[in-house]
Amino acid sequence: MVVTQEPAHRGARARTRAAIVDAAFAQLALDPSATLGTIADAAGVGRTTLHRYFPERSDLLDALLEHAGHRLEEATRCARPEDGTARSAVVRLSQEYLELGDLLTVIFSGTIDATCIPDPDGQDPILALVRKGHADGSIDPELTDDWVLGIVWSQLYNAWEILRGRQVSRHDVVRQLVRTIDKAIAA
Amino acid sequence: MVVTQEPAHRGARARTRAAIVDAAFAQLALDPSATLGTIADAAGVGRTTLHRYFPERSDLLDALLEHAGHRLEEATRCARPEDGTARSAVVRLSQEYLELGDLLTVIFSGTIDATCIPDPDGQDPILALVRKGHADGSIDPELTDDWVLGIVWSQLYNAWEILRGRQVSRHDVVRQLVRTIDKAIAA
DNA sequence: CCACAGTGGAACATGCATGTTCCACTGTGG
DNA sequence: CCACAGTGGAACATGCATGTTCCACTGTGG
Numbered sequence: 281m282v283v284t285q286e287p288a289h290r291g292a293r294a295r296t297r298a299a300i301v302d303a304a305f306a307q308l309a310l311d312p313s314a315t316l317g318t319i320a321d322a323a324g325v326g327r328t329t330l331h332r333y334f335p336e337r338s339d340l341l342d343a344l345l346e347h348a349g350h351r352l353e354e355a356t357r358c359a360r361p362e363d364g365t366a367r368s369a370v371v372r373l374s375q376e377y378l379e380l381g382d383l384l385t386v387i388f389s390g391t392i393d394a395t396c397i398p399d400p401d402g403q404d405p406i407l408a409l410v411r412k413g414h415a416d417g418s419i420d421p422e423l424t425d426d427w428v429l430g431i432v433w434s435q436l437y438n439a440w441e442i443l444r445g446r447q448v449s450r451h452d453v454v455r456q457l458v459r460t461i462d463k464a465i466a467a
Numbered sequence: 468m469v470v471t472q473e474p475a476h477r478g479a480r481a482r483t484r485a486a487i488v489d490a491a492f493a494q495l496a497l498d499p500s501a502t503l504g505t506i507a508d509a510a511g512v513g514r515t516t517l518h519r520y521f522p523e524r525s526d527l528l529d530a531l532l533e534h535a536g537h538r539l540e541e542a543t544r545c546a547r548p549e550d551g552t553a554r555s556a557v558v559r560l561s562q563e564y565l566e567l568g569d570l571l572t573v574i575f576s577g578t579i580d581a582t583c584i585p586d587p588d589g590q591d592p593i594l595a596l597v598r599k600g601h602a603d604g605s606i607d608p609e610l611t612d613d614w615v616l617g618i619v620w621s622q623l624y625n626a627w628e629i630l631r632g633r634q635v636s637r638h639d640v641v642r643q644l645v646r647t648i649d650k651a652i653a654a
Numbered sequence: 655c656c657a658c659a660g661t662g663g664a665a666c667a668t669g670c671a672t673g674t675t676c677c678a679c680t681g682t683g684g
Numbered sequence: 685c686c687a688c689a690g691t692g693g694a695a696c697a698t699g700c701a702t703g704t705t706c707c708a709c710t711g712t713g714g
Contacts, residue, residue, distance in 0.1 A: 292682095292689075292690065292691095293689090293690080296690080296691090312499065312500075313499075313500050315670090315671060315672090316671075316672070316673090317671075317672095325691080325692080326691065326692035326693070327672095327673095327692085327693095328674095328675095328691075328692055328693075328694095329690080329691060329692065331672090331673065331674080332690085332691085335673080335674095336672085336673075337671095337672075337673095389576070420646075420650075422642075422643070422646060423643055423646070423647065424639075424643070426629060426633070427625075427629065427643045427647070430625040430628070430629060431622070431625065431647060433625075434621035434622060434624060434625040435618070435621060437621060438614075438617040438618065438620075438621040441617070442613060442614065442617060446613070452611075455609075456609070456610055456611070456614045459607075459609060459610070460610065460614070460618060460651050463607075463650055463651050463653070464647050464650050464651040466650070479659075479660065479661095479711095479712095480659090480660080483660080483661090502700090502701060502702090503701075503702070503703090504701075504702095512661080512662080513661065513662035513663070514662085514663095514702095514703095515661075515662055515663075515704095515705095516660080516661060516662065518702090518703065518704080519660085519661085522703080522704095523702085523703075524701095524702075524703095655714100656713105656714090657712100657713095657714090658711100658712090658713095658714105659710105659711090659712090659713105660709105660710085660711085660712105661708100661709080661710075661711100662707105662708095662709085662710105663706105663707090663708090663709100664705100664706090664707090664708105665704100665705085665706090666703105666704080666705080666706105667702100667703085667704080667705105668701100668702080668703080668704100669700100669701090669702080669703105670699100670700090670701090670702100671698100671699090671700090671701105672697100672698080672699080672700100673696105673697085673698085673699105674695100674696080674697080674698100675694100675695085675696080675697105676693105676694090676695090676696105677692105677693090677694090678691100678692095678693090678694105679690105679691080679692085679693100680689105680690085680691075680692105681688100681689090681690085681691100682687100682688095682689090682690105683686105683687095683688095683689105684685100684686090684687090684688105
């Protein structure tokens with residue numbers, strides 16, 4: 281019975297790879313110029329092993345980009361962007377994205393270029409919602425699409441920074457994030 | 468007639484120094500790990516000259532910190548933080564700070580540590596205003612001091628990014644910045 | 655016109671991150 | 685128990701940013 285390509289070592293390789301990717305997000309969120317050695321240490325693997333999975337730094341960054349793309353897609357799906365007013369969808373989307381944690385910081389800091397993450401639909405899901413919100417009148421017409429997009433991302437960044445820095449309850453941060461974005465973009 | 472310590476070369480030295488500091492803000496805003504060579508080029512001086520003014524990278528960063536402190540103080544003074552409600556003062560302060568340009572990006576990105584910039588009064592002027600706003604009821608009591616502070620900084624960062632990236636009128640950006648912060652922090 | 659401040663290029667030492675190669679070790683599936 | 689995938693350390697080459705030294709050049713104030 282043929283299962284997959286690499287029946288035996290698939291588990292180990294996948295686990296090591298995931299550990300490196302996770303550690304990379306964590307370390308690059310702390311410092312965008314984090315060393316490969318630092319990342320390897322954080323992942324609990326040798327630097328040699330890291331290079332075995334990602335021969336060059338850019339290969340690792342590519343992997344982060346791809347991983348980020350999947351996570352964003354998934355989060356977008358969870359937020360059910362089609363339901364209710366566009367404004368309420370933007371708020372729901374923000375909550376989902378907050379779950380992405382360090383990934384937000386890495387995207388926002390420009391360490392990986394999120395504009396290279398095309399949705400399956402081919403465009404930024406938040407931007408699409410903002411346009412819809414301007415059309416259906418649920419989002420402040422005095423604010424441009426770009427500006428509203430910026431509000432969402434910068435508040436997400438802000439929320440995550442507060443969440444990981446000080447000892448604040450996740451619940452309080454989510455409440456304030458939702459409240460802030462909703463107030464700011466409301467028509 | 469004794470004027471100052473260095474009558475002749477004061478002008479030249481001061482000008483070169485200022486050019487380096489300005490270029491450093493510009494380049495570090497583009498990339499926090501910008502090379503000293505890049506900064507020297509941008510300043511239109513040789514790398515040797517840069518090292519003559521700032522023997523080590525950290526000396527340059529120290530100078531940026533000090534310069535930022537003065538600019539922030541000046542901007543704070545211009546905003547007349549004592550006038551009107553604390554909320555209106557926060558909005559005025561934001562407008563003044565936006566004038567600081569790349570300095571905002573450099574502070575916000577953590578390239579220089581702004582928490583090391585103590586006001587003459589010994590504390591962050593925005594934070595002081597936020598506390599006052601919570602006391603006088605002009606700022607949303609559902610949002611913590613830290614959160615409101617974060618809103619202001621992240622929106623300033625956002626505003627400056629939009630202003631320097633795309634070709635948008637300063638006027639439109641200021642209008643949206645003021646509107647966004649005012650709406651978000653209003654009680 | 656001369657002295658001197660200010661400058662920039664060339665050449666160098668140094669440290670450090672990156673990337674590679676090789677080898678010994680470990681654990682697990684057959 | 686054996687074969688082999690997976691691993692990590694050691695040792696090395698390389699590139700690049702940093703920091704230093706030295707010297708020739710420029711411009712300006714006296």
